[in-house]
Amino acid sequence: MSAAPPRGGAWVLVQGALLIGFLILPAYPGRAPGAGSGATHALTIGAVVLWAAGIGLFVSAARGLGRSLTPFPAPAERGRLVRTGAYRLVRHPIYSALILGAAGVAIYWASLPHAAGVLLLFAFFDLKARREEALLRARYPEYDDYRRRVRRLIPWLY
Numbered sequence: 074m075s076a077a078p079p080r081g082g083a084w085v086l087v088q089g090a091l092l093i094g095f096l097i098l099p100a101y102p103g104r105a106p107g108a109g110s111g112a113t114h115a116l117t118i119g120a121v122v123l124w125a126a127g128i129g130l131f132v133s134a135a136r137g138l139g140r141s142l143t144p145f146p147a148p149a150e151r152g153r154l155v156r157t158g159a160y161r162l163v164r165h166p167i168y169s170a171l172i173l174g175a176a177g178v179a180i181y182w183a184s185l186p187h188a189a190g191v192l193l194l195f196a197f198f199d200l201k202a203r204r205e206e207a208l209l210r211a212r213y214p215e216y217d218d219y220r221r222r223v224r225r226l227i228p229w230l231y
Contacts, residue, residue: 080146081205085144092171095190120181124174131166131171133166134158134160137158137160147205154209154216162223202226
């Protein structure tokens with residue numbers, strides 16, 4: 074009896090640690106939300122819109138995956154390749170949603186540590202997506218065509 078192939082639990086642990094770490098970062102230099110000039114108010118509104126868009130994208134993408142949803146890079150045992158809904162815009166919309174929401178938080182607090190955290194999350198999710206894509210390519214022959222047509226994390230750009 075052979076052992077099951079690794080699903081990528083270390084990726085999930087690091088992801089959890091990064092997200093928790095992001096949430097507990099101090100807002101330094103930071104500002105009080107809503108304080109300041111009209112430009113600051115516009116940034117606050119923009120930040121809230123980014124955060125809300127991240128939540129909406131996350132929910133839409135998770136629902137679109139249905140039973141194929143898994144936190145692991147390895148595809149779900151009985152999963153299917155989803156290319157509709159949010160997956161028409163980017164190949165990893167859940168990762169994009171988390172980055173988008175984090176960017177909203179960083180802008181809202183005008184926080185340099187949070188801005189650095191957004192960059193770290195982007196780098197991590199890019200690496201995780203690359204690992205996941207290698208596994209998706211092995212599982213689904215049609216993934217290469219999908220990969221050529223749809224960007225990884227940012228619609229039409231990256």
